[in-house]
Amino acid sequence: xxxxxxxxxxxxxxxxxxxxxxxxxxxxxxxxxxxxxxxxxxxxxxxxxxxxxxxxxxxxxxxxxxxxxxxxxxxxxxxxxxxxxxxxxxxxxxxxxxxxxxxxxxxxxxxxxxxxxxxxxxxxxxxxxxxxxxxxxxxxxxxxxxxxxxxxxxxxxxxxxxxxxxxxxxxxxxxxxxxxxxxxxxxxxxxxxxxxxxxxxxxxxxxxxxxxxxxxxxxxxxxxxxxxxxxxxxxxxxxxxxxxxxxxxxxxxxxxxxxxxxxxxxxxxxx
Amino acid sequence: xxxxxxxxxxxxxxxxxxxxxxxxxxxxxxxxxxxxxxxxxxxxxxxxxxxxxxxxxxxxxxxxxxxxxxxxxxxxxxxxxxxxxxxxxxxxxxxxxxxxxxxxxxxxxxxxxxxxxxxxxxxxxxxxxxxxxxxxxxxxxxxxxxxxxxxxxxxxxxxxxxxxxxxxxxxxxxxxxxxxxxxxxxxxxxxxxxxxxxxxxxxxxxxxxxxxxxxxxxxxxxxxxxxxxxxxxxxxxxxxxxxxxxxxxxxxxxxxxxxxxxxxxxxxxxxxxxxxxxxxxxxxxxxxxxxxxxxxxxxxxxxxxxxxxxxxxxxxxxxxxxxxxxxxxxxxxxxxxxxxxxxxxxxxxxxxxxxxxxxxxxxxxxxxxxxxxxxxxxxxxxxxxxxxxxxxxxxxxxxxxxxxxxxxxxxxxxxxxxxxxxx
Numbered sequence: 001x002x003x004x005x006x007x008x009x010x011x012x013x014x015x016x017x018x019x020x021x022x023x024x025x026x027x028x029x030x031x032x033x034x035x036x037x038x039x040x041x042x043x044x045x046x047x048x049x050x051x052x053x054x055x056x057x058x059x060x061x062x063x064x065x066x067x068x069x070x071x072x073x074x075x076x077x078x079x080x081x082x083x084x085x086x087x088x089x090x091x092x093x094x095x096x097x098x099x100x101x102x103x104x105x106x107x108x109x110x111x112x113x114x115x116x117x118x119x120x121x122x123x124x125x126x127x128x129x130x131x132x133x134x135x136x137x138x139x140x141x142x143x144x145x146x147x148x149x150x151x152x153x154x155x156x157x158x159x160x161x162x163x164x165x166x167x168x169x170x171x172x173x174x175x176x177x178x179x180x181x182x183x184x185x186x187x188x189x190x191x192x193x194x195x196x197x198x199x200x201x202x203x204x205x206x207x208x209x210x211x212x213x214x215x216x217x218x219x220x221x222x223x224x225x226x227x228x229x230x231x232x233x234x235x236x237x238x239x240x241x242x243x244x245x246x247x248x249x250x251x252x253x254x255x256x257x258x259x260x261x262x263x264x265x266x267x268x269x270x271x
Numbered sequence: 272x273x274x275x276x277x278x279x280x281x282x283x284x285x286x287x288x289x290x291x292x293x294x295x296x297x298x299x300x301x302x303x304x305x306x307x308x309x310x311x312x313x314x315x316x317x318x319x320x321x322x323x324x325x326x327x328x329x330x331x332x333x334x335x336x337x338x339x340x341x342x343x344x345x346x347x348x349x350x351x352x353x354x355x356x357x358x359x360x361x362x363x364x365x366x367x368x369x370x371x372x373x374x375x376x377x378x379x380x381x382x383x384x385x386x387x388x389x390x391x392x393x394x395x396x397x398x399x400x401x402x403x404x405x406x407x408x409x410x411x412x413x414x415x416x417x418x419x420x421x422x423x424x425x426x427x428x429x430x431x432x433x434x435x436x437x438x439x440x441x442x443x444x445x446x447x448x449x450x451x452x453x454x455x456x457x458x459x460x461x462x463x464x465x466x467x468x469x470x471x472x473x474x475x476x477x478x479x480x481x482x483x484x485x486x487x488x489x490x491x492x493x494x495x496x497x498x499x500x501x502x503x504x505x506x507x508x509x510x511x512x513x514x515x516x517x518x519x520x521x522x523x524x525x526x527x528x529x530x531x532x533x534x535x536x537x538x539x540x541x542x543x544x545x546x547x548x549x550x551x552x553x554x555x556x557x558x559x560x561x562x563x564x565x566x567x568x569x570x571x572x573x574x575x576x577x578x579x580x581x582x583x584x585x586x587x588x589x590x591x592x593x594x595x596x597x598x599x600x601x602x603x604x605x606x607x608x609x610x611x612x613x614x615x616x617x618x619x620x621x622x623x624x625x626x627x628x629x630x631x632x633x634x635x636x637x638x639x640x641x642x643x644x645x646x647x648x649x650x651x652x653x654x655x656x657x658x659x660x661x662x663x664x665x666x667x668x669x670x671x672x673x674x675x676x677x678x679x680x681x682x683x684x685x686x687x688x689x690x691x692x693x694x
């Protein structure tokens with residue numbers, strides 16, 4: 001049942017993403033309404049999917065790769081819809097929804113059974129670990145999308161040839177500020193995720209570092225974001241360099257996430 | 272019933288003629304009156320702006336109106352007809368509708384996509400309606416024109432890109448800083464362009480204006496005019512630390528701001544963005560400054576380039592707008608057609624006869640014993656009822672249709688009987 005809801009959400013996300021992307025070139029009332037309607041509809045179905053699984057499995061839907069990817073996509077849509085409501089800038093959707101769509105597609109491509117649960121999930125810390133990491137990643141997905149927008153808009157201004165996209169993108173100030181605020185939310189969540197992960201690892205296996213690729217990559221990710229935050233807060237870094245680093249950081253998140261869990265076929269299973 | 276537009280605009284007539292034909296205020300009521308008396312016009316409206324003078328009319332006799340309107344225009348403005356007669360353009364029916372939509376949507380404007388025309392059309396309509404000289408057709412045409420104009424504005428980007436140098440510069444500043452309220456602008460040197468730009472910037476809420484000039488008294492003078500603060504030229508590096516926007520137009524024969532200065536500056540500013548506008552020729556600021564992160568330098572050619580690009584962008588958007596207008600014209604013409612009396616009467620008769628046929632067939636099938644003669648009586652009865660019922664409404668509708676309110680009868684009839692076009 002929950003998988004049907006999920007596929008429904010996936011289809012609506014495809015529609016929403018296409019609509020938002022088209023809005024970069026075409027200015028249109030109906031198209032813009034379609035983008036929001038499809039995304040809100042997708043989000044509603046996605047929420048149902050998560051709830052259905054929660055009820056059916058009797059535990060939070062965060063127990064395997066499919067559930068993790070799905071929850072991350074859901075949280076990212078939540079963050080985006082909040083922003084759309086607050087700022088009415090649908091162009092952000094063109095840069096965040098593709099990330100959602102790719103993760104949802106990745107989720108669709110992995111096994112979706114909820115029967116087998118790693119023994120590690122008997123420990124409370126692991127639920128916290130997964131929740132923090134995924135919520136933090138959703139906020140960091142936003143810093144990446146916004147960073148990309150910043151780079152595009154900055155390119156337009158520096159090159160002095162203003163294309164269609166110049167008129168659609170928000171101001172540099174807005175983008176930089178939004179990226180910064182998303183980082184201020186995402187980084188503490190990510191940090192909390194890593195700490196709870198370490199506690200869980202210590203509790204389950206008696207050592208913090210297992211030297212598995214996921215752990216290593218997430219440390220790299222953390223170092224990138226810590227560096228970015230440090231540079232922003234103390235050295236006054238902003239603009240292009242900050243945007244580049246935010247994109248690099250999120251690439252590391254994706255590598256941790258998709259690379260290790262999906263491509264290598266060696267899920268980070270805590271056992 | 273024909274919609275007719277006659278007028279001239281900035282492309283057909285020079286300003287000397289346009290200003291002579293300007294029609295407004297107290298000149299309007301007698302003009303409207305004579306349009307009815309002598310022009311045989313049912314509904315009328317005058318749109319008179321600095322770029323156009325146009326008369327919109329609804330008439331039964333367009334040939335007559337076409338001769339009378341220019342004569343009345345000439346007499347109403349005391350301008351010899353010969354002076355402007357060959358500069359007039361004429362639009363009839365669908366062309367007139369399209370013209371009205373294009374004008375309101377600013378596709379016919381001197382500056383494509385400018386927004387003033389919308390309020391001018393609205394005002395012209397309000398004046399005409401207040402004097403009771405419009406009717407159902409022009410009311411709908413004008414309401415639709417305003418609606419189409421708004422739609423064009425929201426669904427295309429025709430009004431978005433700035434097409435003058437100061438507004439282009441402000442657009443760029445807003446793209447860098449978001450809101451401009453509370454920002455500081457530093458003026459280096461003097462010049463009309465700088466003053467115009469500052470006035471624009473003030474309108475956007477720019478808070479502090481600082482003026483520096485080689486001659487301090489000039490700086491003081493200009494600062495007083497712009498309600499700003501004057502500083503000595505040797506203090507500009509201090510001011511450059513604070514400013515967000517710098518407008519440079521000094522008469523210096525060489526660069527006064529160098530790349531190394533700005534690199535140092537941006538470090539001290541902790542990367543706070545800086546927008547430099549160099550409108551001096553020869554240029555005041557080393558172009559290489561633009562390569563520094565968080566610094567944006569535009570010289571006068573760059574700004575001209577932006578404006579030219581914006582014009583092109585508006586033209587591209589105008590193509591979209593024309594498509595939108597095509598659809599709206601078609602929709603308006605469908606509405607107009609629905610107001611024609613004869614087709615409505617034909618439809619009404621067909622509608623009633625369909626009912627008659629159906630009811631007759633039902634009745635006759637329940638009366639199998641009737642002789643052919645008796646069946647004829649029943650048929651004649653049904654036929655007679657339809658004719659009697661239709662007689663009075665038909666003559667009344669034809670009589671009313673020549674009046675201004677006649678269209679209301681037609682549309683009421685259509686609604687009451689649920690009559691709809693087949694096509």
